[in-house]
Amino acid sequence: MILITGATGQVGGAALNALVAASAEVRVLVRRSSGFTGSEGVEVMQGSFDDDKSLARALEGVYVMLLAGRDSPDSVSQHQRVLAHARRAGVRHIVKLSAIGASPESPIALMREHHQIDEEIRESPGDWTLLKPHLYMQNLLRAADAVRREGRLSAPMGRDRFPLVDASDVGAAAAVILVNPTAHAAKEYKLTGPVTYNYEQVASALAAVAGHAIAYEPVAPEDFEARLLAMGIPTWRAFDLAHIASAYSAAENAISPDLPMLLGRKPRSLYEFIADNQNAFSS
Template identity: 35%
Template structure:
């Protein structure tokens, strides 16, 4: 049996839909009725209660599980939560963990998100459980968080300058996760997952503008301005500081390489930014939700 964590989240939900559509049965770990409700109607998907902060619930959710998809959101507790999951998975006899990590995960990174991913990857390697690490770049869908501002001001604000970033559509990450969980040969693999192009934020803004038929321009802002905007939008201080570290990493041009790993796993090219925009452009004008 396969267990999917984060099934109500961005990547996890895309993966859960894919499992259902391709006829692969899986348990989906959820911690609320609302999350379970989101999965209703997905054939072959069985919601099971589980909370990373409740060890007994992890024990129950992992009973009989052979392969697991591991994701949490990035909070101060992410490392502890993922290590707790790993310890329980080891006891339960899980044979393969597919972990959603991040491009350039490393325990000595100046970026806190990359450090916690590096620490969890290290622990999984040491556990003896087979692993596949998915290390995606910035999610294209992450830009949906700026959709209101873009719709209201025609501007995309970020502290990134003219550096390029090879951002990726989460549906391509889900496709690689699906392959890693449902076909052999991905054990011991680390996949860097990027889009097909590296784009500056100026190019991203211009493409959004072309898709919605209204000009959108990129505006460089100081990191502190983005940090405050993130806090005003509800981010915890730890997360807002992490976001700024992420953008400093991007601004150093450290996330502009394009990787062949995803296309070679799924046998097709990664979606270009224009394809993402074709499906999501309405969000940047009305913020009423994606077309797909």
């Protein structure tokens, strides 16, 4: 049995779809089973990383799992609870959704938390695989309203170039590993898109598909953080979102060959992603 956590998320949902297409035996752990529209044949269990009873039930009979959790100040303790249950249940292989930039010295809390759990998984008695994607193309959807109504892409990303990756490709790569985990034991994969872009180029790509002019407005991280706080975004999340560019070194912004190797094809391009979401960005 394969267990997917985070099945309602972008990566977990894409992994689930790929596994269903491969006729794999899949179980999902979701917070609200009534609102989950999974595919026929998928075993749906309601629960959370904070519920010991639901974790014990969900992990029974599981040999490999995708561990993907929500960003949260409690993420480390939540993941530790899942890992403890996985050990007791005899789960043989954990595929963990981590991130490029995960480091104990990162200025970004999310990256420090990823590193802490990654280390615990590396030291665990079972097999493991770490998936480390770069920034998701789907993050651009947060700016869709301003892009559509004002022709403006505001972001705290400076002038650096980033290898943005489609979350659906990351989920598809996770599925490849989940159906044949032994071949990927003790591996760490850096998952990037096929091209690096600065945000001026992202704005140009949006304009080409949306059919109207779009300008990139570089915003200082401190100012972007203040905007997010004014919108009611929690302090911990506002800081990480505003300062995320500082999580990546020049080497970490390089294109990796891992994703096309896993997929057996070229990863989806930024233009393909924008075209698929044209309605979100077009007025």
